Amino acid sequence: MQPIDVVAVVEDAVATVKPAADAKGLHLKCSFGHGTAAVSGDHSRLLDLYDSEIQPGDATDALSLTNAIDVLARLEFAGVEVGDRWLALAGPSTLRIGHHSHPFADAHFAYGLARAGADDDTTRLLDAMADWRDRPTTWGRVIDEVGLDTARAMAAVAQGRNGEAAEL
16 A cells, blocks of 8 residues: 555645635635545455446446546546556547536546547537537526536646636
C-alpha cells in the first residue's frame, strides 16, 4: 500500500489556482482539522476494481461514462498511474457530443477526451456546447452561465493548463 498525503494534494491544488483567485479578489484558504493524515490504499487493487466493475465497456450512457471518468481522475489526482485507460473512454464520450442536456456530464466528457489526447473531439464537444448556450431552455442557460466555462476549464486541467483553467 502506498500512502496518499491528502493535505498535500489539496494544498498543491489551491496553490495552483491561488494567483488567479487573488487577481479576481477571491480568498482561498485551506483548513484541516487535527488528525488529517495520509490515506493508504493498494493502487493495483483499485485499478483491478476499475477494470472489472467500473470501466463501462461498450456502454455509452452518461452515468456510466461520468463515473468512469471521475474514478480515473481521482486516481490520477492521488498519484496513481492509470495507463491508457483514458483511450477506452474517448470513443463512447464522442457519442455524447450534441446531447448537452447535462452540463455536469459534459464537463466530465471534456476532461476524459482531453486526457485521452482526443483534442479534435474535445474541440468538437466544446463547440457543440457553445451552440447550445443560445437555446431558450434551462440547459441552454446553464451552459451559457457556467457549463461551457466549466467544461473548458476541465479540458484545460486535463491538458496540464491549470493557470488557464483558473482564469475561466
